[in-house]
Amino acid sequence: MIAGAGVLVALGLAVALVAVLQGGDDGGGGSADASSPAASVTATGLSAGQAEAHAVATRVAMAPQDWGAGYAKSEDYEADPADESHVTSGCEWVTRASRAGTLASVYRGVYYESSGNSSSTEVRVFTDAATAESYMRDVEANTHRCPSQHSGKSRWTGIREATAPSVTGFDEVVAEEGTQSADSEGKKTDFRYVYFTGRVGNTVLITIALDEPANAAALNKRGKDTLQELQQRLEAASTTAQQ
Template structure:
């Protein structure tokens, strides 16, 4: 999530390690996970049936992983049988729970891109490069909304992920922790972050797990030296993952921390509301 540093309104939240991160789409034509084997085209007689069966097995195995060994993130569970209905229900939850500018407070406006849907996952490679990848198998919805506070230059992102089951959500959060601890100093292009660490999470009731990440961006995307603090507060409630990312000038530390905590709490409150009650707010 990094943003160009807030020297005035930031040029945009760009997700930091283990938080939401707009990333490149999968390579065109790659409908199956990487590592799938090429199919031999012709066989004769009874041998063809055996090869077809073998290919089915290979396809099933290849679909069991996300195809990227960097930084963890193996798939845990398949999507439900009625995938379309499950995805529609999950997307409705994500759309209802993710925050709009007024939810952050007065002075916040939409930031482009305002909504990233689907939002990919973050990844910290073994060489400490911050990157992103498509969502893992078992992700039913992954939606992100970006905002900016004009006066302070603080940028915020709320993200909601809904998984097929609790086991996949737990694995996602475990992988997020691995990302945090992989490298204290990270990079992406010209961008540099220092002091990446797992911090004490906000004390919020109702979550099954809470994780907090903090760090400083010291070089922006255009190569300029900056001193920006970012905080990512993430909570798991069952199979749902909620994240609030906030970045701003380092001297706005207390304000950044408060926005992250308050935004995560607000999303959790929305998650617990019945859709009818939320619509009638």
């Protein structure tokens, strides 16, 4: 759920707009050979590679102040690590532990206080580009699996592949759009959402935004601008990590 202006809105469906994201339990297992330098364990219990990836992910995922004035933390603000989303053959939206080769996964959700409209960002760092590409293919498969999806009493309809936003610095970008038609209590709703996922090498950047149907144009721009902002933040964070 996302809390906004005293209203709880179940967003779900893709990675981020969801209360069920309580965090994965594997923290990116199986990422490095135990004999390699990257596998040395830090004081946090993470390998050096995991610790570096986590530092980057936490710097890139956006906090309320990064969105600007008027934004606040959602009720389920952060998942670290964050589970992956999956749509079953029965069209049910569920979460599952992150795949092997995940070094870090951080999700953060916010809402605009004056309207309650929600947005989120997520950063997933993998051991290599091939694993990141496999994640992207699963995102596409989730979109195409069912035009209507559910989780508990929540419902989403009109789910389809959307035109990818025009952003720079990505190896690939995929997009989804649809409508939240019922909230977690089964109450009828009519909110549009956009779900943009971009890959930069071994890192996947995700943003999801929700708004009233009348604000569809602004919703797409918000999603596009946020994805580009994530790319810029990743570039800056990666440069810092290499210094």
